[in-house]
């Protein structure tokens with residue numbers, strides 16, 4: 125198991141080429157946010173925008189439109205009740221898709237997940253989080269052939285792998301991942317572990333100041349934005365996971381809890397500093 129270091133992250137968060145445009149920094153689609161959990165999709169989207177995604181679209185319940193645009197005019201909106209062919213076209217247009225933050229477990233949520241799995245191709249990156257992971261486990265859905273990243277916390281991983289939390293050892297986790305077709309796994313907890321093929325990385329920063337609703341939703345947006353602009357790889361995912369906790373640690377010097385929205389606000393300055401060092 126290797127520890128993720130600042131030096132590893134500096135290799136990922138590089139200066140942007142002068143001759144570039146938004147089309148090169150990733151078209152990110154966030155699918156989530158039902159009537160109860162709109163904030164989850166909004167935090168994911170705002171994190172993606174602030175972490176540098178070129179274009180961000182949110183496919184969510186219409187009830188979230190006004191608050192989304194009031195808070196984040198940079199984001200585009202698609203009503204997740206739109207006709208299936210429009211939803212599929214939106215999914216096809218994305219480079220990186222996040223599904224799950226605040227999605228919920230209803231029949232409509234399941235339909236959106238199945239449509240995404242059916243539509244996504246091998247050249248796209250798909251990040252499955254939150255409710256979407258619970259739906260995969262509950263309905264035994266086969267995972268699609270794409271660049272796949274799973275971001276469960278320990279309980280979500282338990283549902284998916286059928287490993288009780290106390291049995292989530294490195295070798296047991298690796299065996300479960302082999303059965304799931306070797307996606308990248310971000311197993312979120314105190315000292316999060318990241319798995320890909322035989323490689324295992326550990327985050328040794330981050331504190332319980334992160335133990336507040338929305339911290340994981342925010343992480344999904346950072347990972348998606350990083351994959352969209354720095355290419356999908358284990359190094360890129362590690363850099364995103366590290367950035368999330370490093371910002372929290374900085375804020376936690378003077379704060380008991382670090383709010384997801386505060387981490388989001390600090391992203392552009394943190395990335396500028398790393399890219400210049």
Ligand SMILES: NC(=O)C1=CN([C@@H]2O[C@H](COP(=O)(O)OP(=O)(O)OC[C@H]3O[C@@H](n4cnc5c(N)ncnc54)[C@H](O)[C@@H]3O)[C@@H](O)[C@H]2O)[C@@H](O)CC1
Pocket residue numbers: 160161162163164165224225226227228254255256258277278279280312313314337338339340341
């Ligand atoms: N503001 C919002 O709209 C929020 C929406 N959320 C959404 O709510 C949905 C359900 O997600 P939840 O995670 O709350 O619900 P889950 O019921 O899937 O899991 C949460 C429970 O798992 C247990 N658990 C064990 N180990 C854990 C670990 N290491 N980390 C976290 N929990 C652990 C805890 O008992 C915890 O109450 C998701 O779609 C999520 O995106 C949450 O993220 C909270 C904030």
Ligand SMILES: Nc1ncnc2c1ncn2[C@@H]1O[C@H](COP(=O)(O)OP(=O)(O)O)[C@@H](O)[C@H]1O
Pocket residue numbers: 254276277312313314315316329330331332333334335336337338339340341342343
């Ligand atoms: N005690 C802790 N130490 C370090 N990191 C933590 C701790 N508690 C939570 N976190 C981090 O906060 C995030 C929580 O994700 P998640 O449980 O999915 O939150 P939510 O779904 O509410 O957004 C993960 O990145 C996790 O590693």
Ligand SMILES: [Mg+2]
Pocket residue numbers: 253254277340341
């Ligand atoms: Mg979560």
